[in-house]
Each structure stands twice: as structure tokens, then as C-alpha cells.
Amino acid sequence: MTQQPLPPMTEELLTPPTPTCFRFPDEPTWIAAGLAAGIYVKEPVLDDDGNETGEELKLVGYTQSYACDVVGTITRGGEWDDEGNVITPPEVLDGWHINYQGEVPDEWEQYAVWPENPVRVWA
Numbered sequence: 001m002t003q004q005p006l007p008p009m010t011e012e013l014l015t016p017p018t019p020t021c022f023r024f025p026d027e028p029t030w031i032a033a034g035l036a037a038g039i040y041v042k043e044p045v046l047d048d049d050g051n052e053t054g055e056e057l058k059l060v061g062y063t064q065s066y067a068c069d070v071v072g073t074i075t076r077g078g079e080w081d082d083e084g085n086v087i088t089p090p091e092v093l094d095g096w097h098i099n100y101q102g103e104v105p106d107e108w109e110q111y112a113v114w115p116e117n118p119v120r121v122w123a
Helices: 027-037 106-111
Strands: 020-024 040-046 052-059 066-072 086-088 096-102
Touching (some): 027 052
16 A cells, blocks of 8 residues: 655644743732633632632633743842841842733733743743
8 A cells, every 4th residue: 555645734834822921010910810811710618518608719720722820929039048047138020920821811911021031931
């Protein structure tokens, strides 16, 4: 049996999503943006009798459409002694940091950043 050559591809190849970094001003701004995008959902908190006593936020970090890695506060440097006491405090960088792969919500564009040396990247 001889193999026949494959027909030429006529479909456009989709480019996989690329990592995108975001710096929101603070955690509450990020949570509001995450709720609006469906990345956070509110779930009821139940007591032992099954009665609703409140709600909590749940991060839906990964789906077939996106992946979200909440980095949070980033610090650089710092020095500690052997017992964990701070000798030189680390520098705290501004903002609340997120790594995201997938279609970016339009509202997030203003928070996009392109760090030269990201603290955390996708493997």
C-alpha cells in the first residue's frame, strides 16, 4: 500500500494565546474586573444546617478558554537574618499583578504591562 500525500491545508491555523501581564492598581480593582469577566464567582457559604450565612469569592483560574495566574503583590530584594527577622525590607512594587492567557477583556487593556523580566511566567 502506498501512502498518498496529504492535501494542502486550507484552514487558517490559530495562534495559541500568548501570556499577557496585567498590573491593576490594587486587589479590589482586580477583583471587580475578575467578577465582571467571570473569573471570580460568588458562592454561598452554608452553616452546618445548610442555611446560607453569606457568600465567598471563588477564583475560576483555568477553563478551556483562559488561564489566570494571580501573582498579587510583587517584592524585590530584602534581607533577613537566620531567624527570619527583616534586616533590609524588600521593595514593594506598585499594583496587584496578574498573568493571563486567553482573550483579554477590553476593560483590562489599560492595565496591560510588558515587564522585561517577569517575576513569574507560564511553564
